[in-house]
Amino acid sequence: MTEKWQSIIVKELETAMSAIDEEQLDALVDALMTPxxxxxxxxxxxxxxxxxxxxKRLLHLGVDINYVGAETEGPVGPGDLVLVAxxxxxxxxxxxxxxxxxxxxxxxxYIGCTPDSSxxxxxxxxxxxKGRTKFSGDDEVISIQPMSTLVEQQLYLLCDVIALEIMKRNGWTEETVKNHHANLE
Structure with a gap:
């Protein structure tokens, strides 16, 4: 039974990730790489x-990034970027x-599923x-997973896609990224 669920989840992710608009993704990478x-x-x-x-990962790639509510959160202003997921x-x-x-x-x-949302x-x-929201109708749901699970999974994988693209654009290897990784582990 477990293999069935794994197969369904991977297929859902493949379908959803393949629907991501390349221009929107490039715009996000550009926004993150702005000096x-x-x-x-x-x-x-x-x-x-x-x-x-x-x-965590984008810090390894030299992005000055944090999350709202972190103890080390700094101010933002003109020229800065707020990613709202x-x-x-x-x-x-x-x-x-x-x-x-x-x-x-x-x-x-904005990173999410709902055009014209607030x-x-x-x-x-x-x-x-692509994925379910708390306002999705039955005809909109492309996942058997509960609530916004598919979106959360895409977000996690999307970071890895972005990391690889930043590495490619900068000509970096894994060794370059390791130099920014914690070393007191």
């Missing part, structure tokens, strides 16, 4: 857990953070994912 830019991530629940993985684009915390980021002149990048309307740029 002298602070990047903050926001999400709630398991989405935030996936975004924390972005922070929310499948629905309507969760209270991401919506309010997007509004605040916009009000201080930071660029807002966050999408605030965002300067966006990358749409």
């Amino acid at each position: 002298n830019r602070r990047v903050l991530c926001v999400g709630v629940g398991r989405v935030l857990i996936s975004m924390k993985a972005w922070v 929310s499948s629905s684009g309507e969760s209270i915390v991401p919506v309010q953070i997007a509004k605040k980021a916009d009000s201080v002149g930071a660029s807002v990048f 966050v999408d309307q605030i965002a300067d740029q966006r990358l749409y994912l």
Whole structure:
């Protein structure tokens, strides 16, 4: 039975990830690689857990990144980037953070499933994912997994795709990345 679930989950991820718009993905990589830019991530629940993985890996690639609420969170302003991850684009915390980021002149990048959502309307740029939101109708669901699980999985994998693209663009090897990895483990 376990193999059946594994196969279904991998197929769902393959279908969803293959639907990602390459131009939107390139725009996200460009935004992350902009020099002298602070990047903050926001999400709630398991989405935030996936975004924390972005922070860890992208720090290894020289991105000045953190997540909203971290003890070491710094300010953002004009020229900085706030990544707002929310499948629905309507969760209270991401919506309010997007509004605040916009009000201080930071660029807002929405990563989620819902065009015309509150966050999408605030965002300067966006990358749409396929998956269930808390507002999805039965005809919209492309996953047997509960709630926004498919979106959370895509977020985690998306970071790895972005990391490889940043490495490629910079001509870096794994050895380059290791030089930025923690060494007191």
